[in-house]
Amino acid sequence: MTETADTQPGWFSTRELESIRGRMPVLYVQAVPVRVDESGSVTHIGLLMRAAPDGTFSRSVVSGRVLYHERVRDALLRHLEKDLGPVALPRIPSSPQPFTIAEYFPTPGVTPFHDPRQHAVAMAYIVPVSGDCLPRQDALDLVWLTPEEAANPMVHEEMAGGQGVLVRQALAHVGQAP
Numbered sequence: 001m002t003e004t005a006d007t008q009p010g011w012f013s014t015r016e017l018e019s020i021r022g023r024m025p026v027l028y029v030q031a032v033p034v035r036v037d038e039s040g041s042v043t044h045i046g047l048l049m050r051a052a053p054d055g056t057f058s059r060s061v062v063s064g065r066v067l068y069h070e071r072v073r074d075a076l077l078r079h080l081e082k083d084l085g086p087v088a089l090p091r092i093p094s095s096p097q098p099f100t101i102a103e104y105f106p107t108p109g110v111t112p113f114h115d116p117r118q119h120a121v122a123m124a125y126i127v128p129v130s131g132d133c134l135p136r137q138d139a140l141d142l143v144w145l146t147p148e149e150a151a152n153p154m155v156h157e158e159m160a161g162g163q164g165v166l167v168r169q170a171l172a173h174v175g176q177a178p
Contacts, residue, residue, distance in 0.1 A: 028122035029075045031062040032170040033084060033129045034137040040087040042174045045150040048083060049141040058160040076125060083139050089131030102166055113162035126170050147171055150176030
């Protein structure tokens with residue numbers, strides 16, 4: 001991706017972003033990082049540990065906004081590198097297809113997904129990674145769980161905003177339904 005002034009981080013001030021979030025949906029990508037065996041079966045799912053501004057901790061998948069004039073594939077790569085490090089070696093097809101679309105609403109209960117800041121639409125992808133992953137930016141830790149561990153209700157409870165539902169949908173998509 002070629003960086004331009006239109007795709008630099010911080011292209012909206014905090015005030016502008018809050019105004020936009022209050023008036024229209026914002027587009028996001030979400031990536032469920034996975035490890036696969038030689039036959040392509042998912043063996044592990046990577047979940048990040050994040051700290052919220054209020055001091056709480058939660059597990060999450062890789063997530064972030066798609067910037068103006070940025071291809072979805074480039075947004076996925078940017079967020080995977082930001083959260084997992086530059087040598088995660090994600091394998092994203094040239095024309096990625098989401099396994100689901102998650103609609104986050106500021107009002108709880110409209111969908112299983114909730115974000116009190118905004119109405120957001122997130123295209124969710126399952127992304128195999130084969131390199132070394134180290135949490136970066138606001139991610140404190142990265143844990144690789146087996147599909148059985150990731151389906152555990154206790155893990156689901158550690159995920160905010162409905163992301164536990166997203167992980168269960170990802171597991172079902174790869175034939176590892178809980």
